[in-house]
Amino acid sequence: xxxxxxxxxxxxxxxxxxxxxxxxxxxxxxxxxxxxxxxxxxxxxxxxxxxxxxxxxxxxxxxxxxxxxxxxxxxxxxxxxxxxxxxxxxxxxxxxxxxxxxxxxxxxxxxx
Amino acid sequence: xxxxxxxxxxxxxxxxxxxxxxxxxxxxxxxxxxxxxxxxxxxxxxxxxxxxxxxxxxxxxxxxxxxxxxxxxxxxxxxxxxxxxxxxxxxxxxxxxxxxxxxxxxxxxxxxxxxxxxxxxxxxxxxxxxxxxxxxxxxxxxxxxxxxxxxxxxxxxxxxxxxxxxxxxxxxxxxxxxxxxxxxxxxxxxxxxxxxxxxxxxxxxxxxxxxxxxxxxxxxxxxxxxxxxxxxxxxxxxxxxxxxxxxxxxxxxxxxxxxxxxxxxxxxxxxxxxxxxxxxxxxxxxxxxxxxxxxxxxxxxxxxxxxxxxxxxxxxxxxxxxxxxxxxxxxxxxxxxxxxxxxxxxxxxxxxxxxxxxxxxxxxxxxxxxxxxxxxxxxxxxxxxxxxxxxxxxxxxxxxxxxxxxxxxxxxxxxxxxxxxxxxxxxxxxxxxxxxxxxxxxxxxxxxxxxxxxxxxxxxxxxxxxxxxxxxx
Numbered sequence: 001x002x003x004x005x006x007x008x009x010x011x012x013x014x015x016x017x018x019x020x021x022x023x024x025x026x027x028x029x030x031x032x033x034x035x036x037x038x039x040x041x042x043x044x045x046x047x048x049x050x051x052x053x054x055x056x057x058x059x060x061x062x063x064x065x066x067x068x069x070x071x072x073x074x075x076x077x078x079x080x081x082x083x084x085x086x087x088x089x090x091x092x093x094x095x096x097x098x099x100x101x102x103x104x105x106x107x108x109x110x111x112x
Numbered sequence: 113x114x115x116x117x118x119x120x121x122x123x124x125x126x127x128x129x130x131x132x133x134x135x136x137x138x139x140x141x142x143x144x145x146x147x148x149x150x151x152x153x154x155x156x157x158x159x160x161x162x163x164x165x166x167x168x169x170x171x172x173x174x175x176x177x178x179x180x181x182x183x184x185x186x187x188x189x190x191x192x193x194x195x196x197x198x199x200x201x202x203x204x205x206x207x208x209x210x211x212x213x214x215x216x217x218x219x220x221x222x223x224x225x226x227x228x229x230x231x232x233x234x235x236x237x238x239x240x241x242x243x244x245x246x247x248x249x250x251x252x253x254x255x256x257x258x259x260x261x262x263x264x265x266x267x268x269x270x271x272x273x274x275x276x277x278x279x280x281x282x283x284x285x286x287x288x289x290x291x292x293x294x295x296x297x298x299x300x301x302x303x304x305x306x307x308x309x310x311x312x313x314x315x316x317x318x319x320x321x322x323x324x325x326x327x328x329x330x331x332x333x334x335x336x337x338x339x340x341x342x343x344x345x346x347x348x349x350x351x352x353x354x355x356x357x358x359x360x361x362x363x364x365x366x367x368x369x370x371x372x373x374x375x376x377x378x379x380x381x382x383x384x385x386x387x388x389x390x391x392x393x394x395x396x397x398x399x400x401x402x403x404x405x406x407x408x409x410x411x412x413x414x415x416x417x418x419x420x421x422x423x424x425x426x427x428x429x430x431x432x433x434x435x436x437x438x439x440x441x442x443x444x445x446x447x448x449x450x451x452x453x454x455x456x457x458x459x460x461x462x463x464x465x466x467x468x469x470x471x472x473x474x475x476x477x478x479x480x481x482x483x484x485x486x487x488x489x490x491x492x493x494x495x496x497x498x499x500x501x502x503x504x505x506x507x508x509x510x511x512x513x514x515x516x517x518x519x520x521x522x523x524x525x526x527x528x529x530x531x532x533x534x535x536x537x538x539x540x541x542x543x544x545x546x547x548x549x550x551x552x553x554x555x556x557x558x559x560x561x562x563x564x565x566x567x568x569x570x571x572x573x574x575x576x577x578x579x580x581x582x583x584x585x
Contacts, residue, residue: 044359045418045422045425046359046424047425047428047465047478048414048461048465048466048468048469049359049465049469
């Protein structure tokens with residue numbers, strides 16, 4: 001099992017979600033987050049005082065997937081979320097040792 | 113029957129003659145009847161005018177209260193950080209309650225009683241003698257009680273304006289004591305000098321330095337603005353200022369507040385005609401025009417300097433314009449009003465965005481930059497643009513109008529305006545400094561650093577403007 005932690009532009013969320021469902025992803029957890037990578041923020045002025053806003057709104061998607069589907073999921077995300085500009089986001093992959101379904105104690109890939 | 117018909121012209125003539133003879137017989141009694149009818153009509157006309165004026169002035173009183181709550185409370189409430197929104201709104205609201213009580217006990221009397229050149233007497237303490245009968249020196253057509261309640265609304269908003277300077281760091285208890293003392297020591301003498309009977313600066317009741325101040329730039333905006341600056345300097349900066357970012361938590365709230373201020377200001381300025389005639393119209397028009405050009409001026413200056421016109425800039429500009437036109441409304445024509453607004457919008461932007469940043473004091477919500485600076489520029493420009501065509505306030509012995517401002521040829525008026533401004537600045541600065549010393553000694557002015565970091569809503573009032581669990585299902 002692999003955990004995919006994906007941070008994308010909020011405007012691309014619907015396209016990414018549809019692409020993931022299309023390849024058979026059954027569950028995901030989504031949060032609205034703020035952050036930045038190499039992308040620069042922007043400046044705001046309130047009564048002449050300048051404020052630098054470098055934490056920009058992003059959407060984070062967390063999924064744990066069976067290994068056989070991971071490559072296709074990465075493909076789906078990158079092609080749906082890419083604009084080619086700085087700030088498109090990132091995907092982080094990590095091994096997951098165990099998964100447990102709270103309802104009935106299913107374990108491993110059965111629990112996904 | 114035929115006989116009657118033949119005789120009818122004759123009979124008619126006879127009756128008419130009889131009537132004439134009867135009228136001629138009692139000329140004295142008849143004049144008396146006509147006289148009393150005329151007197152009755154005159155009374156009815158006066159009553160009708162009184163009713164019209166009274167209806168308008170009660171309406172204006174309500175409009176001026178609308179400026180404090182919700183107007184100013186929302187305007188200031190949106191500009192602070194989330195953790196201080198309620199405490200900031202409460203400061204304005206507290207004035208609505210506190211100053212009202214003070215006004216009934218002694219405030220009104222100290223402002224508008226006879227007294228001397230500097231302060232009113234105590235004859236109206238506990239509103240003694242303030243009833244349905246008008247006080248002809250102030251407003252001959254409305255009950256003195258209407259005049260009293262209208263002036264109260266000014267006494268409420270003036271100290272509330274100062275709250276912008278010490279926002280997010282002053283103890284609630286210290287703020288209350290400060291405001292009680294300030295209302296008595298700074299506001300009452302200034303209001304008496306400019307508007308009270310025998311006041312030193314009163315233009316319509318024969319003051320020594322007749323200052324033109326239609327709706328209160330010296331009394332309201334310069335006093336509150338200068339006092340705000342003294343408060344900001346005395347209390348010091350907020351914890352974290354200027355390193356930490358402290359942007360407004362909701363420009364949306366401020367936007368609603370500023371729009372309510374604009375509307376309420378019609379009561380403030382047009383109501384200062386104290387009657388519902390054409391002078392009120394003139395003040396209404398000037399007020400609106402200045403707010404419009406000042407919004408353009410401030411937002412335009414931002415557009416040039418930062419590349420974008422901001423919403424906060426536009427609404428701050430309109431407030432600056434309303435401040436600057438306050439002394440001039442009722443003395444100036446519409447086109448000069450456009451000019452006064454534009455100058456005030458740009459000038460206050462420079463004061464807030466450039467001068468304040470250079471000097472480094474933390475006038476948190478720019479009470480000085482908008483009200484102190486805008487009030488001063490407005491008071492001086494009133495001396496330039498006031499014209500007797502709009503309001504013949506100065507008259508010679510025969511009652512002919514004399515020139516008002518510089519454009520009428522009365523260059524001396526600029527000097528009189530300067531005297532009014534200087535007295536307001538001095539009284540506000542000295543009075544506020546002494547009061548701050550007293551309150552600091554008695555209660556301490558600032559909350560502790562921990563309380564300031566946690567926010568005044570929780571530490572001063574035990575509640576939150578945005579209770580976080582409220583968003584849970």
